[in-house]
Amino acid sequence: MKNPDILIIGGGIVGASVGYYLSKEKLKVFLFEKDYPTSGSTGKAIGGIRQQFSHELTIRIMKKSVKTFSYLAEELGMDIDWFPGGYLFLAHDEKTKENYLKAISVQKRYNLPVRFLNPNEVKEIVPSLNPEGLLGATFCPTDGHANPFKVTYGYLEGIKRNGGKVFPYTEVKEIKLEGKGFKIKTDKGETSSAPIVVNCAGPWAREVSALLKLDVPIYPERHEGLVTEELPHLFSPMIVDYRADGSYFFQFRSTGHIIGCYTPIPPVLGPDTSSTFEFLTEMPRRMLRLIPALQDVRILRQWAGSYEMTPDGNPIVSETEVPNFYIIGGMCGHGFMLAPGIAQLFAEKIVKGKSSLPLDEFRLNRDFQKREVMR
Numbered sequence: 001m002k003n004p005d006i007l008i009i010g011g012g013i014v015g016a017s018v019g020y021y022l023s024k025e026k027l028k029v030f031l032f033e034k035d036y037p038t039s040g041s042t043g044k045a046i047g048g049i050r051q052q053f054s055h056e057l058t059i060r061i062m063k064k065s066v067k068t069f070s071y072l073a074e075e076l077g078m079d080i081d082w083f084p085g086g087y088l089f090l091a092h093d094e095k096t097k098e099n100y101l102k103a104i105s106v107q108k109r110y111n112l113p114v115r116f117l118n119p120n121e122v123k124e125i126v127p128s129l130n131p132e133g134l135l136g137a138t139f140c141p142t143d144g145h146a147n148p149f150k151v152t153y154g155y156l157e158g159i160k161r162n163g164g165k166v167f168p169y170t171e172v173k174e175i176k177l178e179g180k181g182f183k184i185k186t187d188k189g190e191t192s193s194a195p196i197v198v199n200c201a202g203p204w205a206r207e208v209s210a211l212l213k214l215d216v217p218i219y220p221e222r223h224e225g226l227v228t229e230e231l232p233h234l235f236s237p238m239i240v241d242y243r244a245d246g247s248y249f250f251q252f253r254s255t256g257h258i259i260g261c262y263t264p265i266p267p268v269l270g271p272d273t274s275s276t277f278e279f280l281t282e283m284p285r286r287m288l289r290l291i292p293a294l295q296d297v298r299i300l301r302q303w304a305g306s307y308e309m310t311p312d313g314n315p316i317v318s319e320t321e322v323p324n325f326y327i328i329g330g331m332c333g334h335g336f337m338l339a340p341g342i343a344q345l346f347a348e349k350i351v352k353g354k355s356s357l358p359l360d361e362f363r364l365n366r367d368f369q370k371r372e373v374m375r
């Protein structure tokens, strides 16, 4: 059997998509996942997909991702619950409005169909929204949502169809330099060698890099989520309220569940992913303030997972000081949406030596000063 060309560590959306696009280019991929695929952050994601960012490269990557999501079901031969219901970023104060207007002027340079709506226009899009204190909202109708489990498993099946191998329940314990490449050892005592290794270990990217004595600035931050019972159709877009006591949530078009999160202040740093009673009581209060019609809706389940944060809120897509050892991580809570775009660009870089969008701004040794505003 032909030896692998690339070893991928991590079976979340990033590892799965990177593996898929490399295997599509006829490279032989071996992917290792210490637990089951989606057991990390990917299985905790709510599934939101947006192009409204302030960083130009992120906007351009997200345009590529959204286009990909629109035909991915056909390409993977599997429904992924993609629905372009849009994203509505609410502004309740002048400063936020000003930031959003600035971001719109950048987004328009890349032809995003984004607009700032007045409160009456917002009500036309979400009639059940409480307009109290609302100054308006940015709206991009081509943003949307999809199912993280289905997309990840669709990519993994694609890797296998393209001749690669996926090893669930197999933890990479050692990475050693060997000749011009690497030899890895797993917890099962097995070894594999290849010229290239890609660290897609999400919140564990730092630990995996440490196997080569590298330190990378990616650290986990706890985020909680909840999902309601199925409901008749109420609204289409993701509703984002970035006030200190805000929240963000949307209704899955395919099932009717409403799913959402909020970002705690101060952030909860560290690997702990236990759920809290505080979130269970606070999140519905925040949702009800925006959509009072949710008053009698039952919550089905709550959970918690990790965002993989970097100092500037932007990803790391980079070779390291160990040649041919790459890191694709630090997605800062946007890994599901970014993965299809980033993975295709990374595959271009590996295969052609250059990607069609330059990924240099996401290199590991940047100064981390250019912060994402719409994080």
Ligand SMILES: Cc1cc2nc3c(=O)[nH]c(=O)nc-3n(C[C@H](O)[C@H](O)[C@H](O)COP(=O)(O)OP(=O)(O)OC[C@H]3O[C@@H](n4cnc5c(N)ncnc54)[C@H](O)[C@@H]3O)c2cc1C
Pocket (backbone or CB within 6 Å): 009, 010, 011, 012, 013, 014, 015, 032, 033, 034, 035, 036, 037, 038, 039, 040, 041, 042, 043, 044, 045, 046, 047, 048, 049, 170, 171, 172, 173, 200, 201, 202, 203, 204, 208, 223, 224, 225, 261, 304, 305, 306, 307, 308, 328, 329, 330, 331, 332, 333, 334, 335, 336, 337, 338
């Ligand atoms: C509550 C919540 C809501 C979110 N909502 C969204 C959203 O709406 N949209 C969005 O785009 N993103 C969202 N995110 C963020 C998104 O989930 C992550 O950015 C994304 O899943 C990261 O993917 P990943 O593949 O890098 O990491 P992961 O999914 O964590 O995958 C990494 C994998 O590596 C494996 N691993 C680690 N170490 C080893 C080893 N030594 N050997 C083998 N395997 C190893 C882990 O088991 C894990 O499965 C959300 C996150 C949370 C917590």
